Amino acid sequence: MNDVIFDRVALIGLGLIAGSMSLAMRRAGVAREITGYARSQATRDTAREIGLVDRVCDSAAAAAEGADLVVLAVPVGAMGAVAAEIAPVLKPGAVVTDVGSVKRSVLEAVLPQIPEGVQFVGSHPMAGTEHSGPRSGFAELFDNRWCLIVPPEQADEGEVRRLEAFWAALGATTERMDPDHHDIVCAVVSHVPHLIAYTMVGVADDLRRVTDQEVIKFSAAGFRDFTRIAASDPTMWRDVFLTNKDAALEILGRFTEELFALQRAIRTGDGDTLHDYFTRTRAIRRGIIEAGQDTDAPDFGRAKKSV
Amino acid sequence: MNDVIFDRVALIGLGLIAGSMSLAMRRAGVAREITGYARSQATRDTAREIGLVDRVCDSAAAAAEGADLVVLAVPVGAMGAVAAEIAPVLKPGAVVTDVGSVKRSVLEAVLPQIPEGVQFVGSHPMAGTEHSGPRSGFAELFDNRWCLIVPPEQADEGEVRRLEAFWAALGATTERMDPDHHDIVCAVVSHVPHLIAYTMVGVADDLRRVTDQEVIKFSAAGFRDFTRIAASDPTMWRDVFLTNKDAALEILGRFTEELFALQRAIRTGDGDTLHDYFTRTRAIRRGIIEAGQDTDAPDFGRAKKSV
Numbered sequence: 001m002n003d004v005i006f007d008r009v010a011l012i013g014l015g016l017i018a019g020s021m022s023l024a025m026r027r028a029g030v031a032r033e034i035t036g037y038a039r040s041q042a043t044r045d046t047a048r049e050i051g052l053v054d055r056v057c058d059s060a061a062a063a064a065e066g067a068d069l070v071v072l073a074v075p076v077g078a079m080g081a082v083a084a085e086i087a088p089v090l091k092p093g094a095v096v097t098d099v100g101s102v103k104r105s106v107l108e109a110v111l112p113q114i115p116e117g118v119q120f121v122g123s124h125p126m127a128g129t130e131h132s133g134p135r136s137g138f139a140e141l142f143d144n145r146w147c148l149i150v151p152p153e154q155a156d157e158g159e160v161r162r163l164e165a166f167w168a169a170l171g172a173t174t175e176r177m178d179p180d181h182h183d184i185v186c187a188v189v190s191h192v193p194h195l196i197a198y199t200m201v202g203v204a205d206d207l208r209r210v211t212d213q214e215v216i217k218f219s220a221a222g223f224r225d226f227t228r229i230a231a232s233d234p235t236m237w238r239d240v241f242l243t244n245k246d247a248a249l250e251i252l253g254r255f256t257e258e259l260f261a262l263q264r265a266i267r268t269g270d271g272d273t274l275h276d277y278f279t280r281t282r283a284i285r286r287g288i289i290e291a292g293q294d295t296d297a298p299d300f301g302r303a304k305k306s307v
Numbered sequence: 308m309n310d311v312i313f314d315r316v317a318l319i320g321l322g323l324i325a326g327s328m329s330l331a332m333r334r335a336g337v338a339r340e341i342t343g344y345a346r347s348q349a350t351r352d353t354a355r356e357i358g359l360v361d362r363v364c365d366s367a368a369a370a371a372e373g374a375d376l377v378v379l380a381v382p383v384g385a386m387g388a389v390a391a392e393i394a395p396v397l398k399p400g401a402v403v404t405d406v407g408s409v410k411r412s413v414l415e416a417v418l419p420q421i422p423e424g425v426q427f428v429g430s431h432p433m434a435g436t437e438h439s440g441p442r443s444g445f446a447e448l449f450d451n452r453w454c455l456i457v458p459p460e461q462a463d464e465g466e467v468r469r470l471e472a473f474w475a476a477l478g479a480t481t482e483r484m485d486p487d488h489h490d491i492v493c494a495v496v497s498h499v500p501h502l503i504a505y506t507m508v509g510v511a512d513d514l515r516r517v518t519d520q521e522v523i524k525f526s527a528a529g530f531r532d533f534t535r536i537a538a539s540d541p542t543m544w545r546d547v548f549l550t551n552k553d554a555a556l557e558i559l560g561r562f563t564e565e566l567f568a569l570q571r572a573i574r575t576g577d578g579d580t581l582h583d584y585f586t587r588t589r590a591i592r593r594g595i596i597e598a599g600q601d602t603d604a605p606d607f608g609r610a611k612k613s614v
Contacts, residue, residue, distance in 0.1 A: 189522055227588075259563070
């Protein structure tokens, strides 16, 4: 049992991340009361039914009123509007954070709404599954995962540390980053890989010479990893690309440039270029295994399933 | 214990696939003697040291002589030369197969070398790991995996069935396919996804604004699945792209076309196009889970690792 870090925590949005936060907060005992709000009546009903938070409110302001920590857990494109809605009721001394995958645009949308005496500090818990909605959360989601902490300039150091302690209590390892660097790192390790996976799955789906049934049957040959990351929440990912446009387009430009070089090597039969390129990429994989971010078990740590 | 299907089996090449075949053959008891040959002296020494096969020979011909089944387990680009080398010693009534990831070019390279009275039938076991070499094999590699069987025209039906029974005894589920269809299906589900993964890993490695350390630390955000498939054997993959050029270039062309459409949607802020596309790709993922080719556990079936 940790000590209480925030007396009352309000979760605005009750999807995978917020639901998992509620369960992880209870596991750690870091909050005395957890309130919650979701825009959809069905989500609020489900949250009440399964007791996801202590009190489900019928407006974002009602949930945020009197809270010591307010977590904006809505798609990135909705952050500014939600911040404006709760601003009038925010308690002096409260901390507001978000859990969005993009940071520059969230800071720009949210900071102007935050009243004096309230501290906003961005969070980005790098954890997720392909599932969404109030029933998809689980207390272990953040265990041993990174949570990037993105304070605005002149943030109060004490409040930033308090938020870091909060995420650590939920199981995450925190690291501070400035918003622009955050957005380019995430474009490389997450946003563009997701876009590429979506595209490859779309190509397979369109190709009439190969049936859907064949794509599915033979997916273990490499394609499965693409479908895994292409199944995430469409609204969340739409907003990521609309709000992290510059970094995403920069990385996409580099990607297509390199892909065309390899495509040319295939067309011209330049085996040396292909071999050199494929040799170089092995090193990063080794680094990931050494960093403990994956397993090198022969079956990649997957449970064997019968077909 | 199965019945013996081939009295003597010769493995030409002693890497991950051949090594796993030897261990799986012993587990199933489908061969009385297993001979083997590898081009590299070091590989032959290791194979002798660990007893990977019953008898390690110093030439491909010595291993193949008198064998009832000869398995060509070398990179696709080397198949024709190996077939020519062993052709003079092949036993009448023998079956020759390969384990290459491409089939049209293997048939074209190998078939002209096969003497009368010997039957060639292609195999493609769709199983692998990122490891290679004689120590990387394990008996379970083919369990519940597909093995595509690609008979040439006018193949002897009895011998094709015998080869199917052999792969089934090694744990695989077989399916017959004609060579051209095989090559396009594999371009979609395996070859192009691998090329894309290699490219994305290369981009990350090149990007000086994001350190290698950051790419590795935050890889769980999606990028890890790319490095997983980008770590396979460079020689094998070079040969795949050189020999399945037409299908790979066709699928790559479709991929870049779709990627550019999404890139344009990002640039113009067209959220509807992005949302529609991302929604459509979820269906294939659901299909893969329903087909039992992956797990829908919240952590994707991965063991949790500390960082």
